[in-house]
Amino acid sequence: MKPILALAFACSLAACATAPGETSRSDPYEGFNRSMLGFNLALDEAVLEPASEAYTAVTPRWGRDRVGDFFTNLGEPVTFVNELLQGNVDGATETGARFVVNSTVGLGGLFDMARFRGVEAHDEDFGQTLAVWGVDSGPYLVLPLLGSTNPRDLLGFGVDRGITPTNYVNYTTNDDDELAVRSGLAILNGLNARSRAQGQIETLRDQPEPYVALRRAHTSQRDAAIRNGQSDPDAYEELPDFDDF
């Protein structure tokens, strides 16, 4: 899971795709999860959405794209390591090349020059690596601020944070300045990601059962990410019949 936009990711309906025959996966903490989703959505409405709107108002699309490219580039080393851990050497090679090209020709990652050359960013994290290694996800969870997750992805989130190179780099020699820079970067990243998720969060709020929609979307998105975007070969076989009712 991407570090930054916990809530935005949690709310992401970016592809509401779901394993077709499935109507619910393991969800023993539904009551708690629903409460946390309510909290996250209320927080979003009260704080994140207004902040995101203000950010969008003063930051043109071009600027938001640069910010997005910059933080995507910062995350490439984590993707690189996870692709190696998954045995995906070709993917790691592409990610490594992207990082080198974008960090140099792309002016420190502000421009995704590799994408212009047809090499799209990958999205790999340690939660996916654990899945590739055969670790089960465990039950669905919604946590305050962090949003949708599960025990496997929660562990992966912690490991990814631990191997993020920028955590071990000092931007300044002054502790107060260091904190200010790190906080500023985190806020900028969060606002930018939240602004990109606006349409998805509106879609989520429009659902008759936002909790169910989110759980299904999150679960199926993670499944697809673990398959590296490949179609589910059983997708058609699992479809329910229409004549049963």
Next chain:
Amino acid sequence: MTPLFKSLTVAASLALSVSLPAFADQASEDYVRENANHALSTLNDPELNSLERREAFQGLMNQFTDLERVSRFVIGRYARVFSDQEFDAYYDAYARYALATYEAELDKYRGEEIVVTGSTDRNDRDSIVETVVRRPTGDLPVRWRVLSTDDGEYQVVDVALELDGNLLWLAIEQRAQFMALLDRSNGSSAELIRTINEMTARLEARALAQRTDAGEITGASSVQAGR
């Protein structure tokens, strides 16, 4: 959904179709090609005013899709629990909501072309027709589930979008949410209808605002369209 439709893996969907039983039903492909393109062209018909366009589109979708069957599917076992009166009231609300949903979704692709890329027969009456919407920003894969009847008629019962390997089937998602809502309200048809009507009102208000912004509706006609 997201801005987001990253380009579709036409190759993946083609590969999928190749890997599945190859009894592709030409008639169901033709049915989708003709009707889906007709629907999109109707939304972009310059000969019609906004209200006429909407009426024509909804009439077409009513024939293209089997709303009665879908309306039963999305409430699962509750289709047998509702009284006739409850079901009729629910069906009226659902049909209006479904048509508003189709209009909102397909309106994004008005004037564009839908191209059939393949199909897969699940059995002799149940097919998936794979298409892409040709867009300047890249092809968008859309799949149509088509059922045939004893008398050889075809009707669509579900539509799926694909994003990064994920298939979103509209009716299946509705079913998951409607049934969760019914389970949580002791099977209350009134609660379901109220929720559906709220969603319909939002969709219609949004569509009206978009048409107004686009200059398609002014003055009296906007009042009429807004009921």
